[in-house]
Amino acid sequence: MEIRKSMGRFLSIFFIVALGVSLFVGIRATEPDMILSGDAYVDENKLMDIKVVSTYGLTEEDADVIERLPAIESVEGAYSVDVLCEAGDNMKVIHVMSCMESMNSITIAEGRLPENENECLVDQDFLENSEYEIGDTIELESGTEDELTDTLKHTSFEIVGSGNSPLYFSIDRGSSTIGNGTVSGFAVVTPEAFDLDVYTEIYAMVKDADEATAFTEEYDVLVEDAIEQIQMIQNVRCEVRKDELASDAQLEIDDARKELNSKKEEAEKEIAENEDKLEDAELELKLGELQIESAKTQLETMKVVLETGRTELESMKQTYNEALTRLKEERAALDKEIKESEARIEELEGEAKEAAQQALEPMKESLAELDKEIATLETDGAAEIADYEKQLADAETQIADTEKEIQKAEKELKSGKNEIESGKAELEDAKEDIETQIADGEAEIDEAEDEIADIEVPVWYVFDRSSIPEYTGYGDNAARIAALAIVFPSIFFLVAALISLTTMTRMVEEQRVQIGTLKALGYSKFAIMKKYLYYALFATLGGSAFGVLVGEKLFPYVIIVAYKVVYTRIPHVILPYQWGVGVIATLIAVLCTGVATVSACYKELVAQPAVLMRPAAPQIGKRTLIEKIPFLWKHLNFTWKSSLRNLFRYKKRFFMTLFGIGGCMGLLMVGFGLRDSITSIATYQYGELQLYDSSVFISEDMEGESRAELTAYLDRNINVVAHMNVNMTSITAQNDENEVDAYLTVIDDLEQVEEFFVYRDRVSEKKFKLSDDGVILTEKASNMLGVDVGDTIYISEEGMNERKVEVTSICENYAGHYVYMTSTLYEELYEETPFYNNLLIKTDEELAFNDLQKIGEKILTYDNILNVQYTASLSGQLNDMLYALDQVMIVLIAVAGMLSFVVLYNLNNINITERRRELATLKVLGFYDGEVATYVYRENILLTLLGTVVGCGVGKFLHLFTITTVEVDMAMFGREIFPISYLYGAAFTIGFSALVNWMMYFKLKKINMVESLKSVE
Amino acid sequence: MDKYVELRDVKKIYKMGEVEIAAANGIDFYVNKGEFAVVVGASGAGKTTVLNILGGMDTATSGKVLVDGENIVKYSPKNLISYRRDDIGFVFQFYNLIPNLTALENVELALQICKEPLDAKEVLEEVGLGDRINNFPAQLSGGEQQRVSIARALAKNPKLLLCDEPTGALDYNTGKAILKLLQDTCRKQGMTVILITHNSAIAPMADRVIHIKSGKVSKIIENENPIPVETIEW
Known part of the structure; x- marks a missing residue:
C-alpha cells in the first residue's frame, strides 16, 4: 500500500x-x-574472592580459622615467589605460584598442568613472546640475596604446558620488587615444588559470591562483609603467629646455645689433651738431653784413656827401643869381644886355641843367647806394640762413633724441640680460634635474642579482587x-x-x-x-x-x-x-x-x-539575507540564488540536515578526539610535563654509602642526563567537602626541578615556580576537590599527620594526582627532613628502551632498591588503549556514515520528488544532467558544509562530555581535539555526502522530462 | 519557402510486453521558416508525441525529423540536450517557472546556458512585464506567469518556439492576449512557432494547420491569409 x-x-x-x-x-x-x-x-575459573597475605607468611591454622568464618565458603593456601629468568639478553621477572585445586583454575592452552616437582606450566602470553617452547627447561634465579633454594626445591623446571590464570585479567602482570620491577609472566608449579613452611598467601571464596554477579554492588557488599570478618580475627591470629615465631626462634636459640656449650667443652677437653701430650714430649726431650750429656762425659773419659794409652805406648816403644839398643849394644860388645877373642884365638892355636876356644864357647853361647833375647824382644815387643796400637785405633773409632751418635741425638733433640714449639703455637691458635668461635656464637645468639624481641606482630593484608x-x-x-x-x-x-x-x-x-x-x-x-x-x-x-x-x-x-x-x-x-x-x-x-x-x-x-x-x-519565494549584500548576490548565478532561497525556505529540512550532518561530524569528532585525548596523556604527560624516563624506588634501609655509590654510578653513566632525589608519598589531599588520593612529591633540588617537571597552566601555558609558600596542585585533583589558587587544602597520611597548606598554583597534569612541595616547606610542616625515597632519572633522548632497561637492571643490583619504573612502559599501556579505540572508531565512523546517509538520502528524496517539475523543466530548457545535478547538489553541499561547521561545535561539546564521563578518577584525558582530527572528520563527512550525492545522480537522470507537461498536483 | 521543420514518416512505437502501441504511426508534415503552425488534435491523437519528438525530449522510433536541415532522430542524448538548449524555446501549459526566482531571474536562468541570448529585461518589456520583473512567480497572475515563460523561451533566441497548450490554464481573455503575443512575435521577429492545442477554433490564426488523428496527419491546411487573434471568437 x-x-x-x-x-x-x-x-x-x-x-x-x-x-x-x-x-x-x-x-x-x-x-x-x-x-x-x-x-x-571469573565464575568458571573459580577466581578467588579474597586474598590474604601476611608479613610473616600464613599457617595451616590461619587457613582453618579463616575457613571457619561464617562468610567464607572455602579457603586454600598457596605459595608464590617472584623470580628472575633469562629471556633473550634480559632478565625477566616471573611470578611463580603453586597450582591450586579449588580455585583460580588455570585454563590450559597447550600441554598439561605440572605433575612433578620439577615441572611447570607457563603463562601463554609470556611463552608466545619468548623463545621458550613446551618441553624446554627454564632456569630460574633468585632476584634477591637469598638463595632461590630457600624457597623452591629446584631452580630449573621443565615447561609442560602453557595457559592462563584468572588472576591475570588483562595483559598487565603487575609489578615486583625484583628485576626491572615489572612482572613479565607467571609460571605454575606444584605446591611440592616449594620449600616453605608457611603459605605465602591464602585465597578464600566468599559464600554466595559466585551467585552474585561480579562487579555489582551485591557482590561487593558480600565480599566487604567477608573482609570485615577476616579483619576481626586478624589481630588475634597475628598475635598467635608472632608468639609462634618467637617461640620457634627461642627454641632454635636454645638449641644453638646447647650446641655451643657442648662445643666449648669439647674444645676445652681437646686442648687439655693436647697440652698433656706436649708436656710429655718436653719431658722426653729433657731426658734425651741428659743422655747426650752423659754420653759426652763418657766420650771425654774415653778420649783421656786413649791419650794415656798413647803416652804409654810411646813409653813402651821407648823402653822397648832402649832395651833393644841396650841388647844390641851388649851383643855388639860381646860380638866385638868374641871377634877380638877369635882373632886372638886365631893367633893362639891349639889348646890355647882350644881353651881360648873353649873359653870362647860361653861367650858364644851368651851371644847366641843375646841374639835369641834380641829376637824375642823384637818379635814380642813389636807384637805387643802392634797390639796396643790396634787397641788404640779401636778406641778412636769408638770415640768417633760416639761423637756421631751424640750429634744425631742432638739433631733429633732439636727437631723435637721445634715440634714442641710449633705444637705450642698451634695449641695457642686453636685456643684463640675456639674462643672467637664461641664469642661469635654467643654474639649470634644474643643477636637472635634481640631479633626475637624485635619480632613485630605480623600484619595481614586482606585484598579483594581489586588487587x-x-x-x-x-x-x-x-x-x-x-x-x-x-x-x-x-x-x-x-x-x-x-x-x-x-x-x-x-x-x-x-x-x-x-x-x-x-x-x-x-x-x-x-x-x-x-x-x-x-x-x-x-x-x-x-x-x-x-x-x-x-x-x-x-x-x-x-x-x-x-x-x-x-x-x-x-x-x-x-x-x-x-x-x-x-x-x-x-x-x-x-x-x-x-x-x-x-x-x-x-x-x-x-x-x-x-x-x-x-x-x-505555491510558497512565495522569499528573499534571503544574502541578497542584501548586492556585491555577493550579483556574482551568484541563478541556480545558486535558487538554492540559497530554497535552503532558507524549508526550515525543517534545513535543521534536519544540519543536525544530521552536524551529528555525523560530531560523532566523528568524538572518535578522532578520543584518540587525541588519549594520545595527549602520553605525549603531554610524559613528553612535556614529567620529563624523566625512569623512577627508582629506594628503601629507607639504603645506607648513605651505597646511595653515594649509586649516585656516582649515575654521574658516571654518560647516558644519564640528569637525576634528582624526590620524596614521593601516598597522601590524601582534602578540603571540607572532598578528598583525593594523591602523591606528595617533595622536591629537594629546586634548581634542577625544571629538568624533570614542568609546571604550567593548561590553557595559557604560563609557567609556575615552586615556592616555599605553598604547594602546586595538579589540575584534576583541584577540580575534584573544588579548590582554586589561594585556597587551603589538608594533606594527611591515612588520616594521620594532617597538615594545612595553601595552593599557590594549579598545574596541567594528565596521569595521577600530585601535590608538589619544596623540602623547606616539608621541613617546616613536618619538622623533619624528608627521606628521598625516589630517584628520578632522565636519560639521553636517543637512548633505546633496551639500554634504559640495562641501566635499570644495573641499579637494581644495588641493595635496597625496591623498584624501577619506566615511563616508556606507562606510555605503552596507553597505546593498548588506543588500539582498542580503533575498533570503536570503526563503529563510530560506520554509525556516523549511516546517520549522514539517512539524512541526506531523505533530504534528496524529498527535494527530488518535490521538485520533479522544476528539474524536468530545467532539462527541457536544455540543462545537461550534470548541471541539473549540481543544482540539486548545491543544497546538499551547502548543508554538508554548514553541518560540518556546526558539527565541529557539536563534536567539541560531545567530545568534552565523553571524555569527562569516560575518564578515570586517576587520570585526566587531554581536552583538546587536534586540528588534523577536524580535517579527518570533515573529510569523512564530506565523503559520505559525496557518496549519497553520487547515488542520487542516477535517480536524477531518471527524471522524465514529460513530468514538466503534467499539471500541478 | 524552405521546409524549415520537416517530419517524414515519423513513427513512435511503445512496446507494452507483446503488444505494440503506435503513438505516432507515420506522421508527415513540414513547417516553413517564420510560419505560425498549429497542430490540432483530440486527446490521445498523438500531438504530445509530436511535441516531445520535436522538442527533443523523446526520440522517434523511425522516420526523419529535420530541423534546419539536421535530422534530430539520429541525435545522441547529449546532442539532444544541446539541441534543446540552443534551438528550442519551450512554452509550457503550466508555465513551469522556478518558484524561487523572480521573473527576471527566471528569464536569466535560461539565458545563462545559451550562446546568443537576448537581453532579459528587454524581452520582458516586450512581453509587457517591464514593471513586474522583480516579482516572484507566486506574486504574478497566470497570464503574467505565462508571459514570463514566453519571455524565457524567446530570450534564448531559439530557432523554433514550441508551445504546449499555452492557453490551457488561462481564462479566455488572457489566453487570447497570450496567443496575440505569440502571433506578434512570429510576425515581427520571423520566429517559427509551432503551437499544439486541442482547440481547433484558433486554427484560423495560423499559417499552417496540421490536424492529427490516431497517430497520423489527417489533413494539412495552408492558410494563405491568417486572421489576427483578436477577431477569432471561441
Whole structure:
C-alpha cells in the first residue's frame, strides 16, 4: 500500500529509528553484557574472592580459622615467589605460584598442568613472546640475596604446558620488587615444588559470591562483609603467629646455645689433651738431653784413656827401643869381644886355641843367647806394640762413633724441640680460634635474642579482587560506557524526530486532496490522521525492532571485543537480549516520531475541505539575507540564488540536515578526539610535563654509602642526563567537602626541578615556580576537590599527620594526582627532613628502551632498591588503549556514515520528488544532467558544509562530555581535539555526502522530462 | 519557402510486453521558416508525441525529423540536450517557472546556458512585464506567469518556439492576449512557432494547420491569409 509507493521515505524513518534505537540499546546493554561476560569468566575459573597475605607468611591454622568464618565458603593456601629468568639478553621477572585445586583454575592452552616437582606450566602470553617452547627447561634465579633454594626445591623446571590464570585479567602482570620491577609472566608449579613452611598467601571464596554477579554492588557488599570478618580475627591470629615465631626462634636459640656449650667443652677437653701430650714430649726431650750429656762425659773419659794409652805406648816403644839398643849394644860388645877373642884365638892355636876356644864357647853361647833375647824382644815387643796400637785405633773409632751418635741425638733433640714449639703455637691458635668461635656464637645468639624481641606482630593484608591488575578497571569501563548511552542516541532521536516531521509533512502535503476528500466525506480528523500515524508507527516499530535486535548484539560485541585487546583472556562475550532497554528505546522512538507526525498532520487537518481540494498555493519565494549584500548576490548565478532561497525556505529540512550532518561530524569528532585525548596523556604527560624516563624506588634501609655509590654510578653513566632525589608519598589531599588520593612529591633540588617537571597552566601555558609558600596542585585533583589558587587544602597520611597548606598554583597534569612541595616547606610542616625515597632519572633522548632497561637492571643490583619504573612502559599501556579505540572508531565512523546517509538520502528524496517539475523543466530548457545535478547538489553541499561547521561545535561539546564521563578518577584525558582530527572528520563527512550525492545522480537522470507537461498536483 | 521543420514518416512505437502501441504511426508534415503552425488534435491523437519528438525530449522510433536541415532522430542524448538548449524555446501549459526566482531571474536562468541570448529585461518589456520583473512567480497572475515563460523561451533566441497548450490554464481573455503575443512575435521577429492545442477554433490564426488523428496527419491546411487573434471568437 502506501509504504510500497514511498519506500525511500519509509526506509528513512525506519533506518534513522533503527540507528537511534540500536545505538541506545547497544550502549546501554554493553555495561551488563561486559559485566556478565566478566562474571562468567571469573565464575568458571573459580577466581578467588579474597586474598590474604601476611608479613610473616600464613599457617595451616590461619587457613582453618579463616575457613571457619561464617562468610567464607572455602579457603586454600598457596605459595608464590617472584623470580628472575633469562629471556633473550634480559632478565625477566616471573611470578611463580603453586597450582591450586579449588580455585583460580588455570585454563590450559597447550600441554598439561605440572605433575612433578620439577615441572611447570607457563603463562601463554609470556611463552608466545619468548623463545621458550613446551618441553624446554627454564632456569630460574633468585632476584634477591637469598638463595632461590630457600624457597623452591629446584631452580630449573621443565615447561609442560602453557595457559592462563584468572588472576591475570588483562595483559598487565603487575609489578615486583625484583628485576626491572615489572612482572613479565607467571609460571605454575606444584605446591611440592616449594620449600616453605608457611603459605605465602591464602585465597578464600566468599559464600554466595559466585551467585552474585561480579562487579555489582551485591557482590561487593558480600565480599566487604567477608573482609570485615577476616579483619576481626586478624589481630588475634597475628598475635598467635608472632608468639609462634618467637617461640620457634627461642627454641632454635636454645638449641644453638646447647650446641655451643657442648662445643666449648669439647674444645676445652681437646686442648687439655693436647697440652698433656706436649708436656710429655718436653719431658722426653729433657731426658734425651741428659743422655747426650752423659754420653759426652763418657766420650771425654774415653778420649783421656786413649791419650794415656798413647803416652804409654810411646813409653813402651821407648823402653822397648832402649832395651833393644841396650841388647844390641851388649851383643855388639860381646860380638866385638868374641871377634877380638877369635882373632886372638886365631893367633893362639891349639889348646890355647882350644881353651881360648873353649873359653870362647860361653861367650858364644851368651851371644847366641843375646841374639835369641834380641829376637824375642823384637818379635814380642813389636807384637805387643802392634797390639796396643790396634787397641788404640779401636778406641778412636769408638770415640768417633760416639761423637756421631751424640750429634744425631742432638739433631733429633732439636727437631723435637721445634715440634714442641710449633705444637705450642698451634695449641695457642686453636685456643684463640675456639674462643672467637664461641664469642661469635654467643654474639649470634644474643643477636637472635634481640631479633626475637624485635619480632613485630605480623600484619595481614586482606585484598579483594581489586588487587588483580585491571580488574577494577574492567568494571569501571563497563559503568562508564553506560553513561554515554544518553547523549549519543539523543542526537539520533532528535534527527529521527526531524526526519519524521519532514517526511510526514511532505506526505501529508502530497495527499492534501485525498485528505480533503476524506474530510468532505465526513471522516473525523483522527480517522484520517490514523493512516499517517500508523505509517509512522509502523516504520518506527519496525526500525526499533530491527535496532534492538541488531544493536543489542552488535554494539556490545564490538565494544567488548575492543576491550579484549586489554582484557585478552576473557573468552566469553555474553550478549543476552535485555528487553527492558529495548522497550524504553522503542517508547522514546515512538514518542519522537508520533509527536512529529501529529504536528505534521495537524495543519492540514484543521483546514477546510474546500481549501484542501485546491492545489496548495505555491510558497512565495522569499528573499534571503544574502541578497542584501548586492556585491555577493550579483556574482551568484541563478541556480545558486535558487538554492540559497530554497535552503532558507524549508526550515525543517534545513535543521534536519544540519543536525544530521552536524551529528555525523560530531560523532566523528568524538572518535578522532578520543584518540587525541588519549594520545595527549602520553605525549603531554610524559613528553612535556614529567620529563624523566625512569623512577627508582629506594628503601629507607639504603645506607648513605651505597646511595653515594649509586649516585656516582649515575654521574658516571654518560647516558644519564640528569637525576634528582624526590620524596614521593601516598597522601590524601582534602578540603571540607572532598578528598583525593594523591602523591606528595617533595622536591629537594629546586634548581634542577625544571629538568624533570614542568609546571604550567593548561590553557595559557604560563609557567609556575615552586615556592616555599605553598604547594602546586595538579589540575584534576583541584577540580575534584573544588579548590582554586589561594585556597587551603589538608594533606594527611591515612588520616594521620594532617597538615594545612595553601595552593599557590594549579598545574596541567594528565596521569595521577600530585601535590608538589619544596623540602623547606616539608621541613617546616613536618619538622623533619624528608627521606628521598625516589630517584628520578632522565636519560639521553636517543637512548633505546633496551639500554634504559640495562641501566635499570644495573641499579637494581644495588641493595635496597625496591623498584624501577619506566615511563616508556606507562606510555605503552596507553597505546593498548588506543588500539582498542580503533575498533570503536570503526563503529563510530560506520554509525556516523549511516546517520549522514539517512539524512541526506531523505533530504534528496524529498527535494527530488518535490521538485520533479522544476528539474524536468530545467532539462527541457536544455540543462545537461550534470548541471541539473549540481543544482540539486548545491543544497546538499551547502548543508554538508554548514553541518560540518556546526558539527565541529557539536563534536567539541560531545567530545568534552565523553571524555569527562569516560575518564578515570586517576587520570585526566587531554581536552583538546587536534586540528588534523577536524580535517579527518570533515573529510569523512564530506565523503559520505559525496557518496549519497553520487547515488542520487542516477535517480536524477531518471527524471522524465514529460513530468514538466503534467499539471500541478 | 524552405521546409524549415520537416517530419517524414515519423513513427513512435511503445512496446507494452507483446503488444505494440503506435503513438505516432507515420506522421508527415513540414513547417516553413517564420510560419505560425498549429497542430490540432483530440486527446490521445498523438500531438504530445509530436511535441516531445520535436522538442527533443523523446526520440522517434523511425522516420526523419529535420530541423534546419539536421535530422534530430539520429541525435545522441547529449546532442539532444544541446539541441534543446540552443534551438528550442519551450512554452509550457503550466508555465513551469522556478518558484524561487523572480521573473527576471527566471528569464536569466535560461539565458545563462545559451550562446546568443537576448537581453532579459528587454524581452520582458516586450512581453509587457517591464514593471513586474522583480516579482516572484507566486506574486504574478497566470497570464503574467505565462508571459514570463514566453519571455524565457524567446530570450534564448531559439530557432523554433514550441508551445504546449499555452492557453490551457488561462481564462479566455488572457489566453487570447497570450496567443496575440505569440502571433506578434512570429510576425515581427520571423520566429517559427509551432503551437499544439486541442482547440481547433484558433486554427484560423495560423499559417499552417496540421490536424492529427490516431497517430497520423489527417489533413494539412495552408492558410494563405491568417486572421489576427483578436477577431477569432471561441
